Amino acid sequence: MPRPSLAAVTAAPPETTLGIRQVSEETGLSIDTLRWYEREGLLPLVERTAGGQRRYPPAALRFIRLVQALRRTGMPVADVRRFIELGGGELANHPERMALLEQQCAQIEQRLAELQDDLAVVRAKIATYRHLIARGLDCEDDLSEELVDQLRTDELLAGTLLDLQR
Template identity: 70%
Template sequence: MTTATRPASLGIREVAEQTGLSMDTLRWYEREGLLPLVDRGSDGRRRYSPAAVRFILLVQALRRTGMPVADVRRFVQFGGGTTENHAPRMAMLEKQEAAIRQRIALLQHDLGLVQDKIRTYRDLLARGLDCEDETEGVEPA
């Protein structure tokens, strides 16, 4: 593959800008084994392929949705590229998907409670009542 047809690699600063992660976080991810081996240019600087950036975005999503560092590391250690690694990786992703769906359901429930309270306060304010008026006759928890 010639340089003209090879996808451009990015330096750590560009990857940080694209992902919103700091350069220190990217380095930490690498040290902690949360990223496959990062290529180095002839100058010794990190070079990230488009596939590496996509993987970083996946790792970022897994962490943001609560996957523990140890599980992300295990996901990376399964490695990619070979079919025998697809099943364990997919199982981990399916488990994380279920956890995300459960969290979304809880958040939707909590959002409903907050929205109900906002409606109550708006109603009380519209009637000129103090927000504490709503709690009259209610025993403290």
């Protein structure tokens, strides 16, 4: 499966340049979103046909994936834009761009930890229901204090919380 020569790629884009529909399908971003991102300055590298239709070369595709990663991990659109505005790949900007990414990295890690904690909370709650059902008990939230405490204790003893904490 020989990759088309680089000359060919830059000179006369082969079928590796995708139309907006294909990109939408490949990335999961809606067509409207792709257009909107571009207007908002999040997507450089998008080319046009003579007729004005968008064409996405592989580099644009890769870029979109990065933008998706940043957006999904909670970076606001405005911040992604600032990241992108940080120059056309000049060496001088690399440290700053890297710093931004590292900051984002840290946030992702934090978010990851939080998610895991929250997952533990939800799992613990599921365990509570399992107990209640097993014992044929009513109540749970607006339940008497003793029961809650009882169950919390049960869970702790069973290691439910601890096991799932991380």
